[in-house]
Amino acid sequence: MKALILSGGAGTRLRPITHTSAKQLVPVANKPILFYGLEAIAEAGIVDVGIIVGDTAKEIQEAVKDGSQFGIKVTYIPQEAPLGLAHAVLIARDFLGDDDFVMYLGDNFIVGGISELVDAFQEERPDAGILLTKVPDPRAFGIAELDVDGRVVGLEEKPEVPKSEMALVGVYLLTPVIHTAVRAIEPSDRGELEITDALQWLIDQRYDVRSTTISGYWKDTGKVSDLLEVNHTVLEHVEPLVAGVVDDASVIIGRVRIEAGAQVSGSRIVGPAIIGADTVVKDAYVGPFTALADGCRIEDSEIEYSIVLKGSSVTGVRRVEASLIGRDVEVTPAPRNPAAHRLVLGDHSKVQISR
Known part of the structure; x- marks a missing residue:
């Protein structure tokens, strides 16, 4: 056959x-x-x-x-x-x-x-x-x-x-x-x-x-x-492994696979999840049903129920979830624009502006 x-x-x-x-x-x-x-x-x-x-x-x-x-x-x-x-x-x-x-x-x-x-x-x-x-x-x-x-x-x-x-x-x-x-x-x-x-x-x-x-x-x-x-379904059966480096300030909960060369510092990882080889997780939260491919970087951010492909980074971002991020992608915060209101008001107007 x-x-x-x-x-x-x-x-x-x-x-x-x-x-x-x-x-x-x-x-x-x-x-x-x-x-x-x-x-x-x-x-x-x-x-x-x-x-x-x-x-x-x-x-x-x-x-x-x-x-x-x-x-x-x-x-x-x-x-x-x-x-x-x-x-x-x-x-x-x-x-x-x-x-x-x-x-x-x-x-x-x-x-x-x-x-x-x-x-x-x-x-x-x-x-x-x-x-x-x-x-x-x-x-x-x-x-x-x-x-x-x-x-x-x-x-x-x-x-x-x-x-x-x-x-x-x-x-x-x-x-x-x-x-x-x-x-x-x-x-x-x-x-x-x-x-x-x-x-x-x-x-x-x-x-x-x-x-x-x-x-x-x-x-x-x-x-x-x-x-x-499907990522969720497969990760339900992931075998725990810590082949990378995890510092004392980090917390690993549940079925988490950390591949060789990965570095986890000051972070919390809740499984099931996979951290790929040579990936860096620093001062971050990685939630359940997340797969980080090789060579990624997650820093000062939160990510959950997501797939991140090889070589991508998420830094300084408050929260990412239910996302598919391609290869060699950079996700960073947008610059803050000064808050201002431009008004043309007629005589005797009354305007309420939220702070």
């Missing part, structure tokens, strides 16, 4: 961060979101992995390299434009050959991995398998319609009037018959070859398309709020 990971999207909902960084490499708990997917695939026993790349190909390749750090072998497959998930299957035909494969969206996060799902698929071997979960706004996802017995009878991409609340999670288990399906469909109104249309073609042709409803945590990390939520 092989794996096909999609890492070519532009990440427009995460701008301006994704103007300079691939959305799949934005970290949660100081690890790129893509790496969690690669680790899940390796844990499922899959070695041959194709990665669909686009404009951020160079950055993805520099981060993942040949895949050996994950115990996998990576083949990079360029996609000229984000033309749909079914288009990704189409251009990966030579790599996939006649093998079954997992298609995994590189910006998705699933707690618990996919090993059991892969094992069940290989044992039962339907023509295709999809994962479903109930979502509050079905209009934002591919949606599955199920019959009274729970079988998939219809699929639709981002419908205006959803027929159910069951959304497709970004993991698909597929056999070689999908190659016939992706060649049989036409682009959607969005100009993309939709994987939902290909799966619907299989259903219409009476192929065996099965669904599994997952009960564990899943998140599409397409928005800042989603990334912060």
Whole structure:
């Protein structure tokens, strides 16, 4: 069995961060979101992995390299434009050959991995398998319609009037018959070859398309709020570590990981939190669910429930929370402007000005 990971999207909902960084490499708990997917695939026993790349190909390749750090072998497959998930299957035909494969969206996060799902698929071997979960706004996802017995009878991409609340999670288990399906469909109104249309073609042709409803945590990390939520979830399980230097004037509470080379002085850190290598925390407060990457500086400031990327600093700022701060960013107080009021008042006016 092989794996096909999609890492070519532009990440427009995460701008301006994704103007300079691939959305799949934005970290949660100081690890790129893509790496969690690669680790899940390796844990499922899959070695041959194709990665669909686009404009951020160079950055993805520099981060993942040949895949050996994950115990996998990576083949990079360029996609000229984000033309749909079914288009990704189409251009990966030579790599996939006649093998079954997992298609995994590189910006998705699933707690618990996919090993059991892969094992069940290989044992039962339907023509295709999809994962479903109930979502509050079905209009934002591919949606599955199920019959009274729970079988998939219809699929639709981002419908205006959803027929159910069951959304497709970004993991698909597929056999070689999908190659016939992706060649049989036409682009959607969005100009993309939709994987939902290909799966619907299989259903219409009476192929065996099965669904599994997952009960564990899943998140599409397409928005800042989603990334912060996943960061929260991962940090819940962080293992405490103090490999850096913490002075006697500092207080460390809860599950806090302080990497080698980090320096904490005169500060209070309340976990779960991660302080990256060579990061300096001085006369500051770092609150729960905060991940500071390597080489950051937090001084005379408070920060909580946030992600700070490599080389950034927050100094002299009263409070920062629920924030995503990019690489090499400087956050400082704004200069105080003199308070003044400019008035043009008629005769006999009465004006009250707050102090």
